[in-house]
Amino acid sequence: MAVKPNRSKPSRLKPSTFVRLKLRITANGLRGSTSRVVLFVVGILFGIGGAVGGFFLLALPGFLDDTRVAGIMLPLAGTGLLLGWLLLPLIFFGVDESLDPARFALLPLSRRTLITGLFAAATLGIPAIATLLASGGVVLSAALLGGPGAALAQLVGVILGLLLFVAVSRAVTSAFATALRSRRARDLATVLLAVTAALLGPLQLGLLAGAERADWDRVAQVADVIAWTPLGAAYSLGTDVAEGRAWAVPVKILIVVVSIVALLAWWSSTVERAMLGTAASGQRAVKAGGSRSAVARLMVRGLPQNRFGALMSREVRYWWRETRRRASLITLGVVGVFLPVTMSVNGGGSGFTVLFIGALASISLANQFGFEGNAYAANVVAGVPGRTEVQSRAAAFSLFVVPLLILIATVVSVTAGHPEDLASRLGTLLAAYGIGLGVVLPVSVRGAYALPSTSNPFAMSSGAGPAKGLLAMGVLLAAVVGTVPMLVAAWLLDDGVWRWAGLPIGLIYGGAAYLIGSRLAGNLLDRRMPELLSAITPE
């Protein structure tokens, strides 16, 4: 008997199918797990908080009844939101890859159907809804300033703006992921992309710092220019109508729509490469290496040939060979060097920024056990003691981070014109990093979660993912707060004294925090090894 072909013409798949699929996946992910529901609710609460705060902030120009404030503030707010959508996924949250494009590779879908569907599903999420609600403030401003016409124009602008944000975040993370994926080509292109992406933030901050010192007319000029770029166009439609420039509305809509289409086309091309990538990988010729002994090949030169050394060497290899880890390392390097430099060039508070970078470095370990999935079973079976496990991981990461911190301290001190502050600045950095480790290590044992096994280094699982990102933010905050005594000490002590005392004080302060945290984490791990293993095993 032959299988009868299904002759009914396949109906064109609508974006709503993808949206329903995503909702279903999110709901199923929450089923039967109280902790995940709690995290999801926490995520929603943060979303509501952000939405309400943003709403009133953006409605401010309307309440003030001042079109000049609106003309300055709203385009800049649009730019800020856009940069947030661009940078936050790269640094903290990752993108929700519950609909992994690679899973659709075998289905007979046209690229257009797939991209529209994925895009529609991507606009449905806590961050997107929160952004939309907050942007209601812009519409309110427009209504108060220019009546219903302005409100209507701004409503269109806000919706287009949201689509633009989502498109930017998808296109950039996908391109970044594609570039970082090939294990061989971790080359100039990757670093350049990382530099560009990470530079946008500092540049913006620099611009704002410059704006603070400049008079408002110059800021207004900048805002006027931004309002004509895709960055701020969508958020200036209402103001345009209110100020009698209704002719600008269609032009700006065109600007935004063209940007969205261009971004989607870019996304589409990288998605296709990602889909082909999963099918084509794994075909690799057998490579012959030198006939060095097995132990010599594993060990990083100079480490002891024992359990601790082996754990550390494996971690060091993983930070460079595993895509997700390499991505976070590169991002950290770029942000770490450029953010404080831009700040100090602009004369801003580089002290606090430096401290922030030290703490930021540590949160790369927030889900350190999730990176390699249940391969960790090998360490459980071998019975590695918790403290050895935790401390070897921290030591391996520090092999990358400490040189970076030294570099940052040097560059910042030199560009700020105070090379004599090098030692004390390094002390502050190390203190922040040590405190960050002290907080993050227990969190990494208790709050570990499984990462989806896709090749996109920015992929997060749905549902609990954003809330776990908040956990990392919490660690960051705790580390920054914990380092404030260093700043107080620097302020209280005489400059001359602080210059030589800063480094030892920082070392002792950070070192003590690290020792307490790693011991706590080690003991916790000894009690929870099997539980940790189930937490990081992908379903």
Place this chain on the structure above:
Amino acid sequence: MTVPLQRTPENDVAMSLRGLVKRFDTKLAVTGVDLDVPAGSFFGLLGPNGAGKTTTLSMAVGLLRPDAGRATILGYDVWADPAAAKARLGVLPDGARLFDRLNGAELLAYNGLLREMAPDVVDQRARELLDVLELGVDNRTLVVDYSAGMKKKIGLACALLHGPRLLVLDEPFEAVDPVSAALIRDILQRYVSGGGTVVFSSHVMEVVEKLCDHVAILAEGRIRVGGTLAEVRGERSLEDVFVQVVGGRTATGSELAWL
């Protein structure tokens, strides 16, 4: 420290499970497993998909905490004295990824040093294992790019490296080509004839019938039948016994008429 149980030569038990229970979010996966694996035996744990084989073996080797029950390895309690039990145990977990961003030699060196072996011993054994298992002593390919059969073989090498007295293998022949399977069988038989004990799970009757001297059939979270192969099989084929115990359905021919 628990004191090892008194041993008598004829009653030597390599692995003993008593009343193991595991409940997941919504369902009871293992509902009270009792199992004794005699030392020096080649033991096959049979069961259909989803019977609880992986859950049972994970609890037996210390990868998954049981809700109730005890597991002892060569007299040492896995959950009360994990260090002593784990030192005598080699495990090939199913579906668990290896540290696959290392190459074969690096992975073996890592596992050896993790078990606190001397570096020169690790080097020598790693070289032998890579050679015998035909993985290539100088092969620099990362394990992530290995074929399924090669992954099983390097996993087996990791489990054997420290010379354990008991090997627990979850689905060692899954997705392995006949040539590699024959090689793995050969090595396991040599290991048992040298005094080691092997416990492995499978749902392939031919392999179990060919290799094992003891079998147990696990279905719906409980051991249904257990004993020597001859006892369990009787006059029939192992497959008949298995299907009868598990209670499979046979197709009547009226469904799937469109095929």
